[in-house]
Amino acid sequence: MKSENGRAAYALTVLFLINTMNFFDRVIGGALGEPIRREWGLSDSALGALGTAFTLLYAFVGVPLGRLADRAPRRLILAAAVFVWSALTAVSGLTRTYWQLFATRLGVGVGEAACAPAATSLIGDLYPPHKRARAMSVFMMGLPIGIALSYFVGSYVAHSYGWRAAFFVAGIPGILAAIAALFITEPARGTKEVAPARAVTGSPWRRLLSIPTLWWLILSGALHNFNMYALGSFLAPLLMRYHGADLRQAGLITMTVYGLSGIPGLLIGGALADKWAMKRRDGRLLVAAIATALSAPLMWAALARPAKDTMLFVVLGSLACAFMYVYYASVYATLQDVVAPSLRGTAMALYFFAMYVLGASFGPLATGMLSDHFTRRAAAGATVLEPFRGAGLHSAMYAIPVLSILLAFVLFAATRTLSRDMDRR
Numbered sequence: 001m002k003s004e005n006g007r008a009a010y011a012l013t014v015l016f017l018i019n020t021m022n023f024f025d026r027v028i029g030g031a032l033g034e035p036i037r038r039e040w041g042l043s044d045s046a047l048g049a050l051g052t053a054f055t056l057l058y059a060f061v062g063v064p065l066g067r068l069a070d071r072a073p074r075r076l077i078l079a080a081a082v083f084v085w086s087a088l089t090a091v092s093g094l095t096r097t098y099w100q101l102f103a104t105r106l107g108v109g110v111g112e113a114a115c116a117p118a119a120t121s122l123i124g125d126l127y128p129p130h131k132r133a134r135a136m137s138v139f140m141m142g143l144p145i146g147i148a149l150s151y152f153v154g155s156y157v158a159h160s161y162g163w164r165a166a167f168f169v170a171g172i173p174g175i176l177a178a179i180a181a182l183f184i185t186e187p188a189r190g191t192k193e194v195a196p197a198r199a200v201t202g203s204p205w206r207r208l209l210s211i212p213t214l215w216w217l218i219l220s221g222a223l224h225n226f227n228m229y230a231l232g233s234f235l236a237p238l239l240m241r242y243h244g245a246d247l248r249q250a251g252l253i254t255m256t257v258y259g260l261s262g263i264p265g266l267l268i269g270g271a272l273a274d275k276w277a278m279k280r281r282d283g284r285l286l287v288a289a290i291a292t293a294l295s296a297p298l299m300w301a302a303l304a305r306p307a308k309d310t311m312l313f314v315v316l317g318s319l320a321c322a323f324m325y326v327y328y329a330s331v332y333a334t335l336q337d338v339v340a341p342s343l344r345g346t347a348m349a350l351y352f353f354a355m356y357v358l359g360a361s362f363g364p365l366a367t368g369m370l371s372d373h374f375t376r377r378a379a380a381g382a383t384v385l386e387p388f389r390g391a392g393l394h395s396a397m398y399a400i401p402v403l404s405i406l407l408a409f410v411l412f413a414a415t416r417t418l419s420r421d422m423d424r425r
Contacts, residue, residue: 007185008126012138014180015119018082019142021174022115024150025089025108028170030232031154031251032163034240039163040098044375044393048233048368050105052361057106062113062356066349067204070342074118079181081118085111086174093167117348124336124344125187130274132336133284137270137329144262144325148255151236155251189341204346213338213421214347216414217331218354223407224292224327225359226366227400231258231321233364234371234393241390243310253314261318262325265291269326273333281422282415284330284337289411291326296404298323303397307390324404331411338421370396 029036029050037047069077088107095101119139127135150170157166208214235258239250269287276283302316339347375392379385 023146048364069345081114090171148259221355222358229363265325270329288330
């Protein structure tokens, strides 16, 4: 038992490290967005499109990679994927034009697309149902820590050595994580289920799309990722333009609000989700819905703070983001509850396809387009737009709390179908 627990702990530790580098490399573009925009004279729409480039290819490539995770050794998939995206992140530092950077970010999306389906499938076979939300919360801890490190390291390196140097630094640790993944012991699929896993026949896509709860979870993922990627792309620029922060200050504040706040959100949210799931079958989703509903007024209040009032912005924004992070541990564990073990990689790939095509790809792009629209309106015909970009971006960011309210209703709707889908599985 000790050796089995030790192997599970090692695997979860490596998966956490891989996910940390996943999000470190993923959001480094947002951390460096303002100096990149200024060097090449970009609009916010073009800046947002850099995030869209990553997420679109991530989503499309993720579907076949998710199927591969249900068939091939997941540790080998992870090792290869981490190596690829880390190398391409470093190559981003060599780019000299906007389109060269756009192309390398596409490539990073290909590598990172393999991470979540393979990793979450592994966790489902390493931990029994009553421990999965907590295990997922440890894995997803890589999200806030990776984001925090990305903004902290990226802003400091860029401030001292230029934004290209930050990409070089970001690419190095992933190579070590790729090597560590090779030593994960691959568990047999379905061994941690309470009831014996049944063989799944017929089309896997038809089987998955016949699960009503999965449809609600897919819609929730699109809404949640819209908000998270809008924040990731434009929180630092908002702080620099509207609140007057320099690059290092913006990095530190973003590290706190968007990164470190996720640690208590994931840990407390994961523990509560498992506890409530023991009392009622929809407990995990209720935790996610209530937390999301609470995040909306807090984010609105943070955005409503006047220019230069960064102290209350940090407090309110951090609380809002902490509640937003509860989503991951709760919803990812719920997906495992309604999907058979042999289809979990495919289910995560399908979920992420919609999550990124409909959510993450539109979050930065739509927010950037809204920012450009409000900037032109604030300029009132002026030919020089730069002085009005802070006000324009500030107005665009109010889309986030509005969509959070809609997300809370979607999660509540998912609780209505969950019990029946768990029985069907």
